[in-house]
Amino acid sequence: MQTYVALLYSIVLGEGRRVVMADLKVMAEELGLKNVRTLLATGNLVFEARAAKVADLERRLEVAFEKSFGRHVDIIVRGAEDWLKLAAGNPFPAESAGAADQVAVRVMREPAPEDAVEALHVHAVGDEKVLWVDGDIWLVFSRERPNSRLLAAANHKRFGVGTSRNWNTVRKLTEMVGSRQ
Structure with a gap:
């Protein structure tokens, strides 16, 4: 397993609506990501996953985010070493x-x-x-x-x-x- 950081471009879902970090954590865990942790209420995740291409992880997270929250948000992923x-x-x-x-x-x-x-x-x-x-x-x-x-x-x-x-x-x-x- 490798550690990764994921950064959401935005947690705003619409007027007066923001992503709740507990819901974001559940979304990531449903993708099979392990030891998922959030930092602050601004869209920061640290998680573990099998070694994968960063672009594949970004795509998986973005698709899951849109499915879970009804809006596309760009998500930037970096491996632990790169972070x-x-x-x-x-x-x-x-x-x-x-x-x-x-x-x-x-x-x-x-x-x-x-x-x-x-x-x-x-x-x-x-x-x-x-x-x-x-x-x-x-x-x-x-x-x-x-x-x-x-x-x-x-x-x-x-x-x-x-x-x-x-x-x-x-x-x-x-x-x-x-x-x-």
Whole structure:
């Protein structure tokens, strides 16, 4: 068995309706996934499964999600080793230590084009930062600009399927994955 992390793009099912993590856990268990755990109420799963292609796991989870909840949601899956590499590759350790909620990574299904990420720099102001690391997009948001345009600019239309998590969530998922290695 191998450990995997799955990130839902959204848990919003419609106006006033959100996925309940207990229901998401049941859905994953019905797929035969083992030791299924959720983190926070924002669509994060850690589970064990027989070694499989990540794309196959994503497809299985997305089909099951749509069947269970009546709506398609993109789900990004990473194997434990890849997740640990993502966390270790955080290019903003000082910012993460000081303001973990202001550091985020857009975890991509397919690597974001490195040159396209350069275009995000026009949306960064003041102390905001953007870096491309192994196909994912790392961002630091300004405390002075609570309505930063960076995250909105790093979207599906521009970069493809992906979803963002702040450093607090990345770190907690890393702890969950690391405890199963």
